[in-house]
Amino acid sequence: MVSRTIPVQAFDLVVIGGTGDLARRKILPALFKRFCAGQMSDDCRLIGAARRDLDAAQYRDFVRDALREFAGELALNEASVAGFCAHVDYVAIDARGDMGWQKLSDLVATGEAQDAVRAFYFSVGPSLFSDIAERLERFGLTDSDSRVVVEKPFGRDLETAQALNAQLAQYFDEGQIYRIDHYLGKETVQNLMAVRFGNMLFEPLWNAQYIDHIQITVAESVGVEGRGEYYERAGAMRDMVQNHLMQLLCLIAMEPPAHFDPDAVRDEKLKVIRALDGVQPHHIVRGQYTASDGALSYREDVGNERSKTESFIALKCHLNNWRWAGTPFYLRTGKRLSHRDSEITVVFKDTPHSIFGPEAGRHRNELTIQLQPNEGITLGVTIKEPGPGGMRLVDVPLDMSFAEALGPAADAPDAYERLIMDVIRGNQTLFMRNDEVEAAWAWTDPIIHGWEARGDAPKPYDAYSAGPDDAALMMRRDGRDWKGLEK
The missing domain is CATH 3.30.360.10 (Dihydrodipicolinate Reductase; domain 2)
Structure with a gap:
């Protein structure tokens, strides 16, 4: 029995920390599998953003390697991998500086789908959440419909969790924040x-x-x-x-x-x-x-x-x-x-x-x-x-x-496939x-x-x-x- 595929709205998903271990092992394979299932339209884009000095072609090579290692038999289909990589782009950024942010803003603005969901996956440590959120707002990357995904650990005690919540609340409404727990x-x-x-x-x-x-x-x-x-x-x-x-x-x-x-x-x-x-x-x-x-x-x-x-x-x-x-x-x-x-x-x-x-x-x-x-x-x-x-x-x-x-x-x-698609759909049921x-x-x-x-x-x-x-x-x-x- 093949799982029923429900198409999602066109989206731009920006993975900040797009060269990290979580992106390589979980996020990229999950998106690739949803692409193979027919859930990503021609207007969907995956944009990696990280400190590593890569161009788009080099990042696509990184994506191919990640899929070969972690996406299973689906990655043996070269046509599917090539088709997925056609949706992939990359911008080198500095999370605590201004390098690359305007370029990222310009790239996101070139999206063909005017009503595309714009989501930002913070695949980085919590210490960078506030810096990234501030730059997303300052460089015009977000609006009231944008969504952000943050990974655990969300704080290490009540005091730090409250501080992180307060930092994110400066830039996003609670309805825009998706705290992911893959379980x-x-x-x-x-x-x-x-x-x-x-x-x-x-x-x-x-x-x-x-x-x-x-x-x-x-x-x-x-x-x-x-x-x-x-x-x-x-x-x-x-x-x-x-x-x-x-x-x-x-x-x-x-x-x-x-x-x-x-x-x-x-x-x-x-x-x-x-x-x-x-x-x-x-x-x-x-x-x-x-x-x-x-x-x-x-x-x-x-x-x-x-x-x-x-x-x-x-x-x-x-x-x-x-x-x-x-x-x-x-x-x-x-x-x-x-x-x-x-x-x-x-x-x-x-x-x-x-x-x-x-x-x-x-x-x-x-x-x-x-x-x-x-x-x-x-x-x-x-x-x-x-x-x-x-x-x-x-x-x-x-x-x-x-x-x-x-x-x-x-x-x-799998869990990441489902949860990322729920972000695009705007369904917060499975998020804290x-x-x-x-x-x-x-x-x-x-x-x-x-x-x-x-x-x-x-x-x-x-x-x-x-x-x-x-x-x-x-x-x-x-x-x-x-x-x-x-x-």
């Missing part, structure tokens, strides 16, 4: 809302009366992989929990919005963040991977033998609201774990009374939403084990792999609003300040394991077990 572009993440609000089967049960607890795991088998300098400043809490896991928590726990429109959805997500209780120290487990199975330790990877930065964190959280009172949410993420695995598991409560007696064992329904590597949904149900010998119960999965049910995964847009970002930091900051004040050091764990033993102990104290990594 929200994943097909299964969006299906959280479809599963919850499109099925009468689940929504009546989606509360503390029927759900025992919910687990959210985002595990990576890789280490910091050349991002040591950044990761030392961030750690797992800032890098993953404050944004990715927080957004997943919001989607799994939010109330039904009145309508499926950007602000209605984001209003409900904001309520979830504001309902989060503070986390007690004994409900926090921080870890740091050690050398094992040929892998270097975290401290060796970042070049700091005294590092106290966490590469793993597990939290037990509670929402102080009517729907979820008393139902814990367990969040877990880390680097250099046993395998790559991102999933949400909703564990339902036991039946009020088992008619089969204690010998039948304990059986619970579990709904597992697999985000990566293979997107899909599994519902565990209890049935009688086939054969004679009495009523023996066994749990079996009702499994729906999206690839099997809907066609090859290669036919579905300023108050969401600030509320997330307001919850995160006290947790970080707490362990810093206590001088807590992360617990060591072997590379390619399930994380520190203390994370498993935290669950066992509650009579529960983690799902996923321990399989």
Whole structure:
């Protein structure tokens, strides 16, 4: 089943930082795939802008190399690559100076489509946001219909996030700002809302009366992989929990919005963040991977033998609201774990009374939403084990792999493809609003300040394991077990 292609309005997308790693690995391949799917008209343009001294022809060579490396089999079609590169241009600029900005303004003004959407992707560090925004305005590149895309990390605490929001607000209305979190572009993440609000089967049960607890795991088998300098400043809490896991928590726990429109959805997500209780120290487990199975330790990877930065964190959280009172949410993420695995598991409560007696064992329904590597949904149900010998119960999965049910995964847009096209369409549903970002930091900051004040050091764990033993102990104290990594 090939994904349905909906043409978008003509656009000029200016990628500031167009020679960087994010552009090479994600943005350029995503746009190329949308070009191959027929979503880019003849009037669409991609303009790279960066410090590197290149002309347009040299930048097109850069684009071709990026596509060969990261765009898969589609890039083997030379005609498609050539057709895409015909839409590509480049201007060398200085983000903190005036070099190149007038040339960029002149180039953008030459667009053939008078009503083209004009979007600017800030594929640079947050320290440059204000400088770039000021120059976009001063050189006449933006107007009230222009859009800007900014990547995480959006600040490193509440104070810096507020400062970044204030800087952008000097030049753009909130409706023009798209804070991108690629996790929200994943097909299964969006299906959280479809599963919850499109099925009468689940929504009546989606509360503390029927759900025992919910687990959210985002595990990576890789280490910091050349991002040591950044990761030392961030750690797992800032890098993953404050944004990715927080957004997943919001989607799994939010109330039904009145309508499926950007602000209605984001209003409900904001309520979830504001309902989060503070986390007690004994409900926090921080870890740091050690050398094992040929892998270097975290401290060796970042070049700091005294590092106290966490590469793993597990939290037990509670929402102080009517729907979820008393139902814990367990969040877990880390680097250099046993395998790559991102999933949400909703564990339902036991039946009020088992008619089969204690010998039948304990059986619970579990709904597992697999985000990566293979997107899909599994519902565990209890049935009688086939054969004679009495009523023996066994749990079996009702499994729906999206690839099997809907066609090859290669036919579905990836997260960046979807989100960039949403920018062009002006759909902010899957992008974070300023108050969401600030509320997330307001919850995160006290947790970080707490362990810093206590001088807590992360617990060591072997590379390619399930994380520190203390994370498993935290669950066992509650009579529960983690799902996923321990399989």
